[in-house]
Amino acid sequence: MQPDFSKYSKQELKDCLDAIDHQRYPERVAEIQNRLNHFYEKEQERISKTPLHERKKEQKKNRKSSLGFLLLWAGYCIYVLISGHIPSRFGDGVTLEENPILFFLFYGFFLYLLVFLIVLTYEHWFGKERA
Structure with a gap:
């Protein structure tokens, strides 16, 4: 059963990335990293919009x-x-x-x-x- 990472917070994703077996679940690692990158991009966008x-x-x-x-x-x-x-x-x-x-x-x-x-x-x- 595949976890639904779209419902995870940024901290939960970081915790998952630390705890997950990278060799056994490379596709999950990639998805977690993509979701984290999305969080970072949204944060950079928010910062750049701030005067x-x-x-x-x-x-x-x-x-x-x-x-x-x-x-x-x-x-x-x-x-x-x-x-x-x-x-x-x-x-x-x-x-x-x-x-x-x-x-x-x-x-x-x-x-x-x-x-x-x-x-x-x-x-x-x-x-x-x-x-």
Whole structure:
């Protein structure tokens, strides 16, 4: 029995493409890829119909959001370092005095995330323009 891929969402098609046996069902793979290409073409058509000034406005809003989140996370990292306490939803959290190794492990992870956010924000602000 052949599945009806025309009723599948884009995410369901992606999941099918990941899970399907490509050698056993090459015709299904081809149909899934055609349907996914159709989704991508419709998305590109929608984007190209959006006026340039609207896309620029959306990009500016996204840039402000990414910068705001970056500054919020940086502020949190500074707060944690100054206070010596990492709050937790469950329990009292981790403090520098009680468990310095765990505190610095968590803090190192926070700094890693901060660097990751800086790189993402930099690429978002100064990366190549995507139409």
